[in-house]
Every structure is written in structure tokens, then in C-alpha cells.
Amino acid sequence: xxxxxxxxxxxxxxxxxxxxxxxxxxxxxxxxxxxxxxxxxxxxxxxxxxxxxxxxxxxxxxxxxxxxxxxxxxxxxxxxxxxxxxxxxxxxxxxxxxxxxxxxxxxxxxxxxxxxxxxxxxxxxxxxxxxxxxxxxxxxxxxxxxxxxxxxxxxxxxxxxxxxxxxxxxxxxxxxxxxxxxxxxxxxxxxxxxxx
Numbered sequence: 001x002x003x004x005x006x007x008x009x010x011x012x013x014x015x016x017x018x019x020x021x022x023x024x025x026x027x028x029x030x031x032x033x034x035x036x037x038x039x040x041x042x043x044x045x046x047x048x049x050x051x052x053x054x055x056x057x058x059x060x061x062x063x064x065x066x067x068x069x070x071x072x073x074x075x076x077x078x079x080x081x082x083x084x085x086x087x088x089x090x091x092x093x094x095x096x097x098x099x100x101x102x103x104x105x106x107x108x109x110x111x112x113x114x115x116x117x118x119x120x121x122x123x124x125x126x127x128x129x130x131x132x133x134x135x136x137x138x139x140x141x142x143x144x145x146x147x148x149x150x151x152x153x154x155x156x157x158x159x160x161x162x163x164x165x166x167x168x169x170x171x172x173x174x175x176x177x178x179x180x181x182x183x184x185x186x187x188x189x190x191x192x193x194x195x196x
Contacts, residue, residue, distance in 0.1 A: 016081040020153045024081040027146035028074035030139070035070035038063045058184065058193025065183060069175070073100055073147075080150040090158040097151035098168020099175070104144035106172040111137050 016024070041047070047059045076096045079086060088096075115137065155164060188195045 015083050021081045023146050023149050024077045027077040030143050031070045031074035035067045038067045055193045058187040080154040094155055094160045094164040095168045097154055098165045099171025101147040101151045102169045103171040103175045108141050108144050
């Protein structure tokens with residue numbers, strides 16, 4: 001004879017598998033490490049001299065904006081494996097993880113298209129592609145894959161509806177459009193740097 005409690009469905013498991021937690025930590029470390037590169041650039045005044053000197057003030061603003069985004073990405077990665085809602089609701093974290101994944105995926109695809117164009121001589125000389133460029137692209141590919149794993153796991157564990165993933169897919173135009181076009185245009189408009 002089934003007990004009364006057997007009539008109810010068990011709540012979804014909000015505990016992340018260990019390997020997903022490890023993935024989240026690695027993604028967070030990658031984000032923080034990559035943010036540290038921008039901090040080093042600022043500390044060394046990397047763009048103060050040379051061909052970009054007149055853009056140095058604007059690049060400083062952009063650098064700190066990117067540092068903030070990378071640190072925020074690390075926080076989102078860790079929140080995605082939390083068993084209890086911390087700071088943000090699971091649905092919001094779901095949108096952010098899908099947004100991070102799709103933004104990085106679009107960036108990687110764009111970089112690959114550019115690399116193919118360079119390798120075939122359509123955009124530039126293939127010799128312009130160095131080992132550092134390949135490593136850079138592989139790093140972003142790994143980061144995108146990591147956020148993809150976190151987005152899928154978080155969505156399944158919290159049984160989030162599909163619209164959460166769809167909302168997250170608006171990330172690329174918002175983030176990339178803001179970083180690459182909107183913010184530089186605003187900085188140029190207020191005289192922080194010359195027009196692009």
C-alpha cells in the first residue's frame with residue numbers, strides 16, 4: 001500500500017554534480033585571470049604610447065568596463081552551481097549564464113570566420129595569425145563551452161522554462177553592441193577620445 005507521501009513528486013535536485021562545480025570554478029578562475037590581464041595593461045599604461053595614445057583615456061574606461069564584465073562573469077559562473085538562491089533568483093542566473101554562453105559563442109564564431117578569412121588571404125595575410133592568436137581563440141572557445149555546460153546544468157536542475165534560454169540569447173547584441181559600439185560612441189561624444 002503506497003504511503004501518502006509517495007503521491008507527491010520529489011522536488012528537483014538543486015545540487016550540482018561535482019564535475020559541473022569543478023567546471024564552474026575553472027570558468028570563474030578563467031574570467032578572473034583574464035580580467036587580471038586588463039588590470040596589468042592599466043598598471044603598465046600599455047596604451048599610453050604608440051599608435052593608440054590619443055585613445056588612451058577611452059581605452060582606460062573600456063578596460064575597466066571589460067574588467068567589471070569579466071568579474072561579473074566569474075560571479076555568475078559560481079552562482080550557477082549554488083544549491084540555494086544567493087543574491088539572484090535562479091531564473092535570473094539562468095538568463096545570465098545563457099547570455100554569457102551565447103555572447104562568447106558569437107564572439108568565437110566571429111573570430112573563427114576572421115581567422116579563416118586571413119588563412120585564405122581574403123582579409124589579410126595568413127602570416128598575421130600567430131600562436132598567441134590561436135591560444136586566444138581556444139581560450140574563448142573553452143570559456144564558451146564552460147558557460148554552455150553551466151547554462152544547461154543550471155536550467156535542468158532548477159527546471160527553468162525554455163524562455164529563460166531565449167532571453168539569454170539576447171546577450172550578444174546587448175553586450176557586444178554595448179562594448180563595441182555604444183560605449184565608444186558615447187566616449188567620443190563627450191570628448192574622452194577621438195571619434196572612431
